[in-house]
Amino acid sequence: MITIGILDLQGDVEEHQIITEKALKEMKIDGTTKLVNTLDDIKDCNGLIISGGESSxxxxxxxxxxxxxxxxxxxxxxxGTCAGLVLLSKKTDQDQPLLGLIDSTVKRNGFGRQRMSFESEIKFNNEDYHGIFIRAPYISQISDDVEVLSKYDDKIIAVKQNQYIGIAFHPELTEDTLIHKLFILEVESCVV
Known part of the structure; x- marks a missing residue:
């Protein structure tokens, strides 16, 4: 059995939990989700979702x-979705704590402020996908070993490096389990 932790601090925590459990069920994988807020909470998790919010x-x-x-x-x-993407990056246009796990530079609020939020049909990993962008960042620079999963208007909006996936938009606000399934497969491949 795998356990996917969801950071329970800000953002669409419940929505991530619902879509992750839906994806697990569709994939017929024995797994569950768990809300994470402390070091003790994460000890039995095989993966973690960091959702949107204020990345600092x-x-x-x-x-x-x-x-x-x-x-x-x-x-x-x-x-990492939205703020989670920012946190996964090595650099951003703000001085703030970062995990630095994806060799990328991210522009926070790259598509504009709240009132400039939008939805658009995009290609994600060569699949049709409905992207919901809320104060979305974009990735301005990546190293050669970072895989681009999606672009919008020539801006990189989704990447993968090793076991880390960063998404500029909000997949938890759709009914589409594509992205969460990709993450679950990544978690499964890392479980020993």
């Missing part, structure tokens, strides 16, 4: 609780 606040929480060091040391798979 989330980053400070990760550092304060010891989760940041734990995530870096253990290498458990992480799906």
């Amino acid at each position: 606040t989330i980053g400070m929480h990760l550092e304060k609780t010891g989760l940041s060091n734990y995530l870096k040391e253990t290498g458990i798979p992480i799906l």
Whole structure:
């Protein structure tokens, strides 16, 4: 059985939990989700989802609780959406705590402020997908070993490096389990 942790601090935590459980069921995988807020919470998790919110606040929480060091040391798979993508990057246009697990530079609020949020049909990993962008960042630079999973208007909006997946938009706000299934497969491949 696998356990997917969902950071329970900000963002669409419940929505991530619902779509992850739906994906597990569709894939017929014995798994569950668990809300994570402390170091003790994550110990039995095989992967972690970090959702949207304010990335500086989330980053400070990760550092304060010891989760940041734990995530870096253990290498458990992480799906970061919106603010989670920012946290996974090595650099951003703001001075803030980062996990630095994806060799990328991210522009926070790259598509504009709240009122400039939008939805669009995109290609994700060569599949049709409905992207929901809310104060979305984009990736301005990547290293050669980072795989691009999606672009919008020539801007990189989804990447994968090793067991880390960063998404600029909000897959938890759709009914489409494509992205969560990709993450679950990554988690499964890392479970020994």
